[in-house]
């Protein structure tokens with residue numbers, strides 16, 4: 087049987103996904119405790135400083151800092167965790183990530199990808215995209231909250247994250263599915279007032295989540 091990746095909190099709460107150390111610093115200062123650095127399409131050496139600094143900030147704030155894509159750097163600088171997509175799974179050294187003690191989050195879009203992800207026993211599973219998004223080109227259609235709920239019924243024992251097109255106004259219907267975390271990009275980074283947006287999202291998403299024993 088495949089070994090399990092280290093546990094993360096059962097409910098990860100608000101999960102901003104951002105593309106710079108500046109955003110990581112701002113959002114940690116604002117009270118965010120689950121966050122991802124997502125810088126696309128660079129060589130490792132081009133993002134190494136950013137990855138190292140983001141990981142150091144994550145440790146300083148005792149936050150759950152996930153690195154998207156750059157799993158070798160995440161291992162090198164002992165990140166809290168790594169987020170990988172389905173294509174990344176074909177090339178990443180999952181055993182090395184697990185042996186280094188990093189948490190693993192995986193993207194899924196449909197039942198077949200859920201099967202594959204579940205077999206790898208990751209720390210969390212992300213489901214998306216839920217609504218249309220301007221942030222990433224998606225080859226598939228948005229799944230919507232009915233399909234999200236159906237997928238969640240297969241995921242009783244693994245922390246879950248919903249992503250894609252989730253605005254402040256849509257948060258209540260996404261939370262009503264029972265998903266444990268809401269990942270957002272533009273709801274924060276494109277907001278007229280990112281501080282106000284972050285506080286509103288934090289109070290909507292994290293209201294009622296017990297301070298987790300598992301970090």
Ligand SMILES: Cc1ncc(COP(=O)(O)OP(=O)(O)O)c(N)n1
Nearest residue numbers: 154169170171172193212247249269
């Ligand atoms: C929380 C979360 N969910 C999904 C994704 C998408 O990851 P991936 O499929 O690897 O696509 P890219 O983000 O690398 O373009 C994510 N980053 N975070």
Ligand SMILES: Cc1ncsc1CCOP(=O)(O)O
Nearest residue numbers: 215219221250251270271272
């Ligand atoms: C990275 C990613 N993966 C699936 S949708 C998405 C982008 C989400 O961005 P937004 O919250 O702005 O729709």
Ligand SMILES: [Mg+2]
Nearest residue numbers: 155170171174
């Ligand atoms: Mg990726």
